Amino acid sequence: MLPELGQISLILSLLMACLLACMPLLGAQKNNSALMQTARPLVYAQLFFVVLAFGLLAYSFTVHDFSVAYVQRNSNSLLPFAYQLSAVWGAHEGSLLLWIMILSIWTAAVAIFSKQLPDKVVARVLAVMGMIAVGFISFTLFTSDPFTRAFPVASEGVDLNPLLQDPGLIFHPPLLYTGYVGFAVAFAFAIAALIDGKLDAQWIRWSRPWTNIAWAFLTLGIALGSFWAYYELGWGGWWFWDPVENASFMPWLVGAALIHSQAVTEKRGSFKSWTLLLAIAAFSLSLLGTFLVRSGVLTSVHAFASDPERGLYILTFLIIVIGGSLVLFALRAPNKDESGQPFTAYSRETLLLLNNLLLTAAAFMVLIGTLYPLFADALKLGKISVGSPYFGFLFSLLMLPLVMLLPFGPLTRWQKDQPSKAVKLLAPWAILAVVSGAVSFFFLKDSGFKTTGGVIAAVWILLGTFAFISSRFKNSGKRFTAEMIGMTLAHAGVGLFFFGVLMTESLSIEKDVAAKPNSTFSMRGYDFSFEGVEQVEGPNYVADRGTVVIRKDKQLVTTLYPEKRMYASGGNSMTEAAINSKPHRDLYVALGEPLDDKGSWALRLYVKPFIRFIWLGALLMAIGGFVVSFDKRFKRRNANEANP
Amino acid sequence: MSTRFLPLIAFIGLALLLFVGVRMNSGKDNSAIPSPLIGKPAPPFSLPVLNQQDRMIKTDDLKGQSYLLNVWGSWCPACQIEHPVITELAKSGKVKVVGYNYKDETEAANQWLQQFGNPYDLILFDEAGRVALDWGIYGAPETFLVDAGGIVRWKHVGPITPEIIEQEILPLLESKQ
Numbered sequence: 001m002l003p004e005l006g007q008i009s010l011i012l013s014l015l016m017a018c019l020l021a022c023m024p025l026l027g028a029q030k031n032n033s034a035l036m037q038t039a040r041p042l043v044y045a046q047l048f049f050v051v052l053a054f055g056l057l058a059y060s061f062t063v064h065d066f067s068v069a070y071v072q073r074n075s076n077s078l079l080p081f082a083y084q085l086s087a088v089w090g091a092h093e094g095s096l097l098l099w100i101m102i103l104s105i106w107t108a109a110v111a112i113f114s115k116q117l118p119d120k121v122v123a124r125v126l127a128v129m130g131m132i133a134v135g136f137i138s139f140t141l142f143t144s145d146p147f148t149r150a151f152p153v154a155s156e157g158v159d160l161n162p163l164l165q166d167p168g169l170i171f172h173p174p175l176l177y178t179g180y181v182g183f184a185v186a187f188a189f190a191i192a193a194l195i196d197g198k199l200d201a202q203w204i205r206w207s208r209p210w211t212n213i214a215w216a217f218l219t220l221g222i223a224l225g226s227f228w229a230y231y232e233l234g235w236g237g238w239w240f241w242d243p244v245e246n247a248s249f250m251p252w253l254v255g256a257a258l259i260h261s262q263a264v265t266e267k268r269g270s271f272k273s274w275t276l277l278l279a280i281a282a283f284s285l286s287l288l289g290t291f292l293v294r295s296g297v298l299t300s301v302h303a304f305a306s307d308p309e310r311g312l313y314i315l316t317f318l319i320i321v322i323g324g325s326l327v328l329f330a331l332r333a334p335n336k337d338e339s340g341q342p343f344t345a346y347s348r349e350t351l352l353l354l355n356n357l358l359l360t361a362a363a364f365m366v367l368i369g370t371l372y373p374l375f376a377d378a379l380k381l382g383k384i385s386v387g388s389p390y391f392g393f394l395f396s397l398l399m400l401p402l403v404m405l406l407p408f409g410p411l412t413r414w415q416k417d418q419p420s421k422a423v424k425l426l427a428p429w430a431i432l433a434v435v436s437g438a439v440s441f442f443f444l445k446d447s448g449f450k451t452t453g454g455v456i457a458a459v460w461i462l463l464g465t466f467a468f469i470s471s472r473f474k475n476s477g478k479r480f481t482a483e484m485i486g487m488t489l490a491h492a493g494v495g496l497f498f499f500g501v502l503m504t505e506s507l508s509i510e511k512d513v514a515a516k517p518n519s520t521f522s523m524r525g526y527d528f529s530f531e532g533v534e535q536v537e538g539p540n541y542v543a544d545r546g547t548v549v550i551r552k553d554k555q556l557v558t559t560l561y562p563e564k565r566m567y568a569s570g571g572n573s574m575t576e577a578a579i580n581s582k583p584h585r586d587l588y589v590a591l592g593e594p595l596d597d598k599g600s601w602a603l604r605l606y607v608k609p610f611i612r613f614i615w616l617g618a619l620l621m622a623i624g625g626f627v628v629s630f631d632k633r634f635k636r637r638n639a640n641e642a643n644p
Numbered sequence: 645m646s647t648r649f650l651p652l653i654a655f656i657g658l659a660l661l662l663f664v665g666v667r668m669n670s671g672k673d674n675s676a677i678p679s680p681l682i683g684k685p686a687p688p689f690s691l692p693v694l695n696q697q698d699r700m701i702k703t704d705d706l707k708g709q710s711y712l713l714n715v716w717g718s719w720c721p722a723c724q725i726e727h728p729v730i731t732e733l734a735k736s737g738k739v740k741v742v743g744y745n746y747k748d749e750t751e752a753a754n755q756w757l758q759q760f761g762n763p764y765d766l767i768l769f770d771e772a773g774r775v776a777l778d779w780g781i782y783g784a785p786e787t788f789l790v791d792a793g794g795i796v797r798w799k800h801v802g803p804i805t806p807e808i809i810e811q812e813i814l815p816l817l818e819s820k821q
Contacts, residue, residue: 277651284655291662311666319659326652333648371661378664514772592777595747602777 003068006056007147010097013049013104014137016042020130024123028195036123043111043126046133047104054101057146058088066157069150070094076157078540079165086170087160092310093146095173099290100136102174103181107133110185110210117206124192125185132184135317143310165567165574168228176221176248180286182214183255186262187283187325190276194328199276204266209629211262211279212486215255216625222248223618230611231577238504238614241391246370247289253363254282257356259625264352268414269340271349273333274356280329284322285363291318292370344416351409355402362398366391403457403498406491407464410484411471425471429463446507454502461495482631490624493617500613507609512592517599524607526587527551532599533591541565543576546591546601550580562591562603585609680780681796686788687778694745694753694767701768703794710797710817711740713788714764714804715776717748718756720784726803727760733809734763739789739817743767746776746784789816 020042027035057070061084066072074087074094089098107129114122140146189207193199225245230238239245258278265275291314343349369386407429411422437456440447465488472480509523515530522528531547543563550557560578567574577590585607592602681687686703693699714730716723734741743764745753748771770776779788789798798816800808 273648281651315659315662315666318662322655323652323659326655330648330652371658374665375661378661512774512777514774593747593773593781595773602774604777 002056003060003065003147003149006053006060007141007145009049009052009056010137010141010145010147013046013053013100014134014141016046016049017130017133017137020046021127021134023127024130025127028120028123028127031120033119036119039123039126040111042130043104043107046130047108050097050101050104050137053147054088054097057094057097058085061085061088064157067149067153068146069148070146072150072153072157074157074160076160076540079157079160080539082167082170083160083165086164089173090160090164090169093140093144095177096136096140096144097146098173099177099181100133100140102177103129103133103136103184106178106181106185110188114206117203120196121192121203124195125188128188128191129184132188132321135321139310139313139317143313166228166232168224168232172221172224172228174221175217175224179214179216179218179221179255180248180251180289182210182217183251183258183279183283183286185210185214186258186279190279191325191328193276194325194332197332199265199272199334201266201269204262204275205634207279208259208262208266209631209634211255211258211282212625212629215252215259216622216629218248218252218255219618219622219625222252223615223622226618227615231579232574238611241369241386241388243370244289244293246366246391247285247292250363250366250370251282251285251289253359253366254278254285257359257363258282259628260352260355260359264349265340268343268349270343271353271356272340273329276333277329278356278360280322280325281360284318284325285367287314287318287321291315341415343414346412346419347416348409348412348414351405351412354405355409358398358402362395365394365398369394399498403461403494406461406494407467410465410468410487410491425467426464429467430460432463433460448506450502450506454499454506457502458495458499461498462492465491465495481633483628483633486624486626486628486631488624489627490621493620493622493624495617496613496620497617500610500615500617503610504608504614508611509607511605513603513605514595515601515603521603521605523605525552526557526607528587528589528603528605530601530603533594533601536563538565541567541574544591544594546589546603548578548589548603550587558587560587560589562589564591581612583610583612586611681788682799684796685794686790686796687775689775689778691768691770691775694743694769695750697769701766706742706790707794708792709740710789710791711742711765712813713742713744713779713790715744715746715781715784715786715788717746717784718752719748722803723785724760726785726805727763729804729806729809731761731763732806733804733813734765738814740765744776744781745769746781747771747773789813 020039023035023042024039027033027038057068060068060071061075062081064071064075064077066075070091070093074091075084079087087094089095107126110129111122111126114125186207189203193203222245225248226238229240258275258281261271261275261278264271291311369390372386407426408422411425433456436459437452440455441449441452444451469480469488472484511521511523513521515521517530517532520527520529527550529549529551531549533544533546536543536545543565545561545563548560548562550560558580560580562578563576565574565576575590577588579589580587588604588606588608590604592604594601686706688703690700690702693701712733716727730741733739741764743762743766745767748769750769753767753769773781785803787800787804788796791797798812800812804813
């Protein structure tokens, strides 16, 4: 009975979304305020029914209602409670429901926090978000209904994919989706502006915090996913340029570009068409990401979520949404003569334009690399896989100028400035960065060019960002706005991120060993002693658990217990790597295979210097994004001219 | 004026490509929980051939033709169950079947082959199970399908049945042609 109720409320939410997509839009067109005012109540009603449906599905999981096919396939009576809840979005149908719920929450948030905007704008923005909801709810209902009953009813569930039984999964998809869906707000604003025919700086200012928050969530989601892959998959890597990872990285890159171009458009009125196009692109790439994950067009580690049957539906939806908005853009984008205040060759506008070009070029490069195998396959050029050499090389090539120019941005004035001023401020730090790079090259053991690059990038960005703080501080009387603090944090995060990446890439050591009980292996001054493997039992699995004692200079550092789990419900084994982490290094042990019956095992040992800086940097970027959105200027009705 | 249409034109190209991709993929079964290797190149290895310890086979030597990599050991009872099925598939000539003798001894392996028959084109001999780590092999039997380009397309844990051949392996092989 309850699952049917869930289905009915999903149908009702579709109805609400359909009304929301039409009535306010019609009202805005005809200047009918009664019709425009239907928008907010419809948004709340849609949210209510979606949350109800989601709650009922979650309830079916907690009571082990295996008559619901989706529950039967993804849960099991032995599954721990937290995973019963996260299993709601552990597979295709439920994760779509989660997507819809997050979209409804964002839409409701827009409805609540848009009181100061003209009715017409609100009506159009909410209607566009309603259209997106129509697409996703009907997709769920018609192709992937999570409430379908199974017959005959099984007495036990299949269990959640063991790969997904991890705290990382509880948060990874919701964070990622919140980021993806958040770009829908900027998108809806762009579409509303295109329909209206004019782009007001005030709307841009209003949509900026939304973009920042969405981007910050996406940052957290991607970082958590990367961290999850690092400790759960047992490969010891943190990024694999896998198609699905790329699918989330493209909107991130374009979103980062959008954050910067929105700032220019809001403050200077320039780049209007470009900002609109980026807003469309960021959300379109989010949709494309969903398509790539859900359709099975590209194979990847995430293939558990895919089904080609549904691909055609999403593709149709994709063509309507993206194609439609690009047609609108082509017909109605602002003309060149409406563009904002002029700027000279060296100005903050120019630097931000470069930032945008580099970030979108990087996104484009990722897009090409991700789709090239499909392209080659379609043209019968043979099966090709594009690997990390392509991505790594081109990405570094594009990021190099970005890192070099980053400290100049905040130190340069809008419209017109003397390059010599910023150069004078930054020169001592640049010299210091190069010197510390050289020191690391000659004095750090096993260092190479990448190590040097990492040290230079980190010192340069951190000190360059510090130079901005100190110069701002010296020009007394000028406060630090939330926008500046957020920017500073995010930029420092970029520095730490590149430091972590380059140090890990250049200094990591990996060893595969055949370990007899009580044998010892030395790496980078750490002695790994393997003491043997025993059987242990978890709630829904049994595991082989190894014990590895790690010492440095005869001093005990830590004892690690890597596991290899066999889940009771299925034949899949999972590697649970054991990691000891300090800021300057991770010690990582993964259990391989038993080698004989005398207790010998294959072990994978890693020492990974500074790998935590990768996620620390990402965390700082995300915090920066959140902080910026608290800037007081965004709450005001009129532009604040006091801020340069 | 024309530059405003550029994004639209680029997107139309992209949509066409994705449409072709969806069409190529329909009918493919992605429901099984895949190995992380699926869609990736077979891991690089160099293994001796059973009974010819000085003949080493590398990943690239197997390229150019799709093959089924069947992991077995004389110590593995489930391998005996699937062996007639594997034998019949190999005899049908629909796919090259490569054996992967896992943590076994030469003598025991040979005796087992004598008793149950040797359908394999070639048997790789991984005595220590060291290369198996890279393949993500947990036990025997396990079976991989690798295409002509050396990309792992499919993996199965547990014995192969005639249904699995009919419903999973053969469709995959046909879709490749």
